[in-house]
Amino acid sequence: MAFKIVASQCTTCGACEFECPSAAIRFKGEVYIIDPAKCTECEGAFETQQCAAVCPVPKTCIKAAA
């Protein structure tokens, strides 16, 4: 259970990195990535996933396929 970032659409603004309550997002090389081991989908912390709520590009922070 985790979110992922669609790198081709990401503007690398970095808002998700500091909004993530689980410190699951970091800048690696040229892109931001979500560590699936750390991502909680914000369950128990917020109603909506913070990365998706702040992301300026639609459908760029999305649920990773199981």
Add this chain to the structure above:
Amino acid sequence: MNQPMISLESLFQPIDVDALEKAATSGGCASSSCGSSAKPADMAADVWDRIKDHPCYSEEAHHYFARMHVAVAPACNIQCNYCNRKYDCANESRPGVVSEKLTPDQAMRKVVTVANEVPQLSVLGIAGPGDACYDWTKSKSTFDAISQQIPDIKLCISTNGLALPDRVDDLARMNVDHVTITINMVDPEIGAQIYPWIYYNKRRYEGIEAARILHERQMLGLEMLTARGILTKINSVMIPGINDQHLLEVNKWVKERGAFLHNVMPLISDPAHGTHFGLTGQRGPTPMELKELQDALEGGAKLMRHCRQCRADAVGLLGEDRGQEFTLDQLPETITYDPSKREAYREIVARERGDHVAAKEAAVATVKETAADAKLLVAVATQGGGRVNQHFGHAKEFQVYEAGPKGITFVGHRKVEAQYCEGGWGEDATLDTVIAALEGVQVVLCAKIGECPKDLLTAAGIRATDDWGFEYIETAIGELYLREFGVETTAAVA
């Protein structure tokens, strides 16, 4: 006293400090006697001291001083319908556009490099992409590092206002003396047509609720800045059919809350930029529509009319952009600040400026004394220093002045997409776009113009002349006005 005290070339970049110093001390005008202050009569001395070197806050300063923006804070907390966060192109000039984002450390190297090479530099701003107050950690560490190296550089930020109230104390502590808030509405119903969503208090809001929160935070932030004596500029994007008439109301609100300056900018909505407004066919205003609104706003909060809607990584005087000379790959690994060029330049400007103001006052008096009712819209090709000093075919923009019973006022600028003489060839197709850009203008003043474009302009009803090449802009306009409307006896004396 209107002969250039410093050479035209010295106003080109890079400035040769030795030549500047030599020119400044080689006599010519007894410069110190020409008036020592450029301060407008109706402005408090302490306010003038704070804006006199800021090209965006003082129309007069923009002839002499340069700003640079560093794109260190790319994260944003709202979405605007005129912004597409994906877009990036080095040839594009508009707010929010940038070619490379910088870390605070890279920004410091860039600013010091520019300060060493561009003596006109006076202001460092963070103006997107993103919101400087929301992406605050990066903005703050950038400002902290740079003000340690270059203590006299003015710090300036732009914000949408949503996170502003949280940062006002920090801004005051850090001596950030100029803050620009983009305020496009004071009515959430109108705001909902401009902002699809905001991210606030850990959640996304949409529609009228989003616009209402944004509006309340903007007003709170503005009031807090005013209470701390920080100068604020309000930027408003004029969107025909959505907020154009509403901006009269916005102007009233921000004036009441102590805004120093109001800057109404035309919407940029080229479909190629991929913004919501661009894709839905929302048009921007024409230059004359913009001018009409600005004229209607006169008497409210003071208007800024010399905005160039510059890039978020712009470097240089407002009409130019030298950003391409200072890209990351061109920056040295380590660099130390050398204040000598900036200091020398400041001394020279202090003198030149007094001379310019005296010339300006004389010219305004000439126009008023001519006592004609007629208004004259004049476009000027200039490359700084407040003089008519650019070749017509090289102008990337024209500064537009109005002469009439009120004197000589700067009303705005007109950008030219492609220069007439690009590559050395005058292209008639290009001239057509220049003529279109000069809509409503009666006379063009430039340093030099060829017979052919001059004739074509005349055919289009625009007279162009290089009779006043290298004169102060106002002196040229004053004499032009006298030539056009002065009664014969006056003309004979002159």
